[in-house]
Amino acid sequence: MLQSFQQDCVALLRERLAKGQIDRRQLLAGLAALGVAPAAGAQAQGTRDLVMVNWGGLANQGFGQFYGDPFVAANPGYRVVQDSTGPSIGRIRSMVESRRVTWDMCDSSATGAVLLGGLGMAEKIDYSIVKRADAIGDTFTMEYGAAPYSFSSVLVYDSSKFPTAPTSWADFFDLRKFPGKRLLRRDATCVLEAASMALGKPMGSVYPIDTRAALGLIERTRRDTVYWNGGAESEQFIRTGEAVMGQIWHTRASVLQRESNGRFKFIWNQGILQPGIQVIPKGNPGGVAAQRLLASMMANADGQVGLLGLLGNGPTNPAAAGRVPPELKMFNPTDPENVRVQLPLDGNWWGANYQRVNQDFLDTVTG
């Protein structure tokens, strides 16, 4: 099963704890930032629960602290509960179809928002409650979802293998100049953008993606590529030399760079910046309060910065970048310096084309 970015954040945090890079207190603090209030405990008279669903573990706790608690503080009578079931599109669909919706807010994706919206399984975001101005770009505020955090798929490489450093996706796909195995996620999203840029498309006109050309490049380099499903796996493939260059999430790339004393490096240039879209399933039990929760998450710049420190998730509130501590700036995907060189993912294009394109991609990869 393909792992999602959010799921991987949790794994990453757990690893950092295991390595002693953070302690349990920091961990809990981080988790709270992600919105977790303790699920146990008697429900006070008259309080109403809002259920946030994410991919478990630390994200669970981080979301509670940084998203949940501030909302509860501002809205007495509500409680924000974390569920770590992992809201894959399939699960949300299954839940809505069975008319047993128990979730209010799901940590999904741009594609998920469009697909579910198209099936009538997600609530429209009410932009009279959620403020578009709270996001740094319009790719973070979609019709059926909004993103209080972001992440990026970046180029990472083993600097000991190359005399000159790769600087773009064109270098990535140039096997003659940079020989060795490549590493890509087994999902068309971001991979096809990289291929398009490698084929010479300027960043501004990547969309709509010329899938035929992009897939052609994938097919040509397929034999020299290994594909990853999970974030830890991607990190491990680089670390153990199964591949010398890869496209992986910036969170994992940051870990590699920090821990290898600079042997593994990543570049923000042409990274694909993606929104961490939250989706409200159709007929959610908390009703419109979920919109207010989302608005509060979007508006909470400090919470988002806290999450960056804990999980590496980039803030999306315009006020946040300025509050990021200097040593974290280079790892923040939404730092203005970094945003400038990255390509923002077009969630609507993916939503409209994901099923077909990803199928073609899988067929190409596994052909």
Added chain:
Amino acid sequence: MEGAYKPGWFARSTGLIVALYLVLPILIVLPVSLTDQRFLSLPRETLSLQYYRNLFSSPEWFSSILQSFWIALGSTTLAVVAGTLFAIAAWRLDRRLVNLMRALMLLPLIVPSIVYAIGLYRYFRWWDLLDRVLGVIIAHGVTAIPYVVITVSTALAAFDPRLEQAARGMGASLPQLLRWVILPRIMPGIVSGAIFAFIHSWDELVIVLFIASRDVFTLPRRIWDGINENVDPTMAAVAVLLVVFTVLLLLADLTVRKKRDS
């Protein structure tokens, strides 16, 4: 053995090579679990028990082991009770309809578990059994029934049907017959089936991947996550424990069979 026929060198060495191939990956796990390195590899300088210590001090691994154990125990009980009663009745009634039902019992062995898993994934939502220990017990129990039916049926094939008639003729009711005559006789078959059912649940991953999420985190699911993370040799220590545990169960099974055969 009278009339024994000894194979030639070719057959013998081929057999040995295949046996090595069968056992090698299992043997390799042991040295890896004793590594002194930080990631999965053979030990370089010394042997180290650090990953065993890790395993036993980690609440996550521990709770997964515990949960897997209880789930395996529950599903084994379910499978043994249902499967044994079924096998006995099918043996006794032995007619066309019953044999069709018996073929139905074998389906879980035949139908790939991915198909069942996606089926359950929708179905269990109606029953509110997703991510519930009870749900996993039911799923594992149902899919373990064929193991019990097979081993118990095999044991019953050696059971003299006149013993049943004798007991009935002497006035034994159905429960008395089961308790005093049939069950004691086929106990080795039941134990065998129980061991298989237990290992089946203990090892099952695909169904759990679909129907579990937060509350249910069985050992195989934790290993699966660990393989994705791939960093931590603790997994090798878990693997060693799994191998030891499985071998112990198999030895127990062999002993039971030997006792029955004598």
Added chain:
Amino acid sequence: MTLELHGLAKSYGGFVAVEGADLKVGRGTFLTLLGPSGSGKTTILSMIAGFTEPTSGQIFLDGREVTQEPPEKRQFGMVFQGYALFPHMTVAENVAFPLRVRGMAKAEREEKVKGALDLVQLSRFADRLPKQLSGGQQQRVALARALVFEPALLLLDEPLSALDKKLRAELQEELRALHRRIGRTFINVTHDQEEAMSLSDSVAILNHGRIIQLGAPEALYEQPRTRFVADFLGKSNFLPGTVREVTQGALGVQVGALRIRQAAGAAKAPLGASVLLSLRPEKIQVLEEGEAADNVLEARVVSWSYLGAGYSIIVDTALGPLRLAMSAWRAPFHPAEGAAIRLGWSAEAATIVEDDDVS
């Protein structure tokens, strides 16, 4: 206990295992169902026991219909072919089993078990497992177990078939003595005609799912109703012929060139009818010179064998080959291949039987 079967029948799909069996067994009778394998005798026993459900017909025990009752309600004791002792229980536990299922208190149970084991002289083996006993001992355990709760009816399914010849004879004695002593109704199934004759008050002969003839052993032997009965109980020569003469109850039957005088059977055979005569080998005499008989036939010895008590001789005659049994004591001649002899038998010796041999 009395047992009655009314039109009892069993078929499996198209195959008829038992058809229309009627039987009445009085209290204290020892009845044997005798027949070759596949004749339906075991099926009848199984229906009496309740293990097999009849296709039609009724079963009455002491006048009460039990056709639909399960076996455990019928209160009979049973000895199974191969004994069916519970291998995981000791001898005492095996014998105690029927008492245990009846919920009898332990002390009483032990006393009864002891009594039953005494009856079959096995008290000292009480704590052994069945597999530690010899065949004959296991057989006795099975008997004790069948009798321990004092059933009015005892069913025996080929109880002696697994034993060797000598042991079988011994146990036959014991079984008969036991039957006399306890005076209960025994129903026995066997394919062994000697066993049937030596044990039973009454024998029912079965073939192809039907009861062919029912009666005391001597009556069956002396007056077989059909060729099958005559052939199955002992050996017989069969002479097919035509009735040519009827005078005062006596017949003249033409068999080949020979006119045979036959005293009885006029009721069955009108003039001109085809009949079958059954002639037991021991009823044929070898005539000495000048000796006369009702029927006389020239013969030549084909083969012979010595059996201790007598000789079994095959001879060739104008009517075809015949078998005769001759007492060794005071044999009129010493048999030798090719020897020419004269045979004779009285008009009372043969019986007219129905020819039911379709094969």
Added chain:
Amino acid sequence: MFPKGMPRNAGWWALLMPAFLLLTVFYVAPILQVLSISFTEPELGFGNYERILTNRSVQRTLMTTGRIAGITTVLALLLGYAVAYSVTMASERARRWWILCVLVPLWISVLVRAFAWVTLLRRQGLINDALMGAGVIQEPLELVWNEFGIIVGMVHYMVPYAVLPMLSTMREIDPRLMTAARGMGASRWVVFSRVFLPLSLPGVVAAAVLVFIFSLGFYVTPAILGGGKTLMVAEWISVQILDLIRWGFGTMMATVLVVTILVTLGGFSRVVNMRKLFGGGG
């Protein structure tokens, strides 16, 4: 509604019920229910099934699966035959060890085995390290993250399943036949090819059916050892259901898989003794 003999055998029929109900309610029902989606989504009819004929992805997945299952079956049979033959010919004492060799892998977690293969086969794995250390090769061999790795792992999983039916057939062959044939002057090869092999064939066919149908539905091993570049039916279905939410399409493939397996079994049930395949009860 009950079969004849019901009243007298009611107790026995009642004993059948727990397993029957469990299986109907918690096994057959969910499977039928999900497979039926293939006829109702995206619209009522056989539209999804038409794509078997028209969709390249479906065809390729089926071909890949068939090819891998086929290769796995052939290799597992060859290796399994060698083992079964050795077990049959072994002395009573040696036989116990052999059987342990066969049984233990059968019950070791498929995950543990896959992960062990990764440690052995990857670029910096034990085999490559050993070969490079010995100077046999300069560059690491690509032993995993491809079809080769999948087949190594799958064959390893399947050999025990191949051994068991072949073993039960071989053990019924009277060893005196071979001694007799040798006595009549036949060479080892002739004894094997003319006497032993023909007598063991029923077991080989049974093993082939078993291994092939098990291979068709494989999920875990290809997913871990394939490096993402091989998609067999089981994983393809999972992708359709969870990531692409094309349930009609995914369940169509599941139906095809189940039907293929049942037809294979049904077709061979006349040739192969199913009781042998699935133990005394089948």
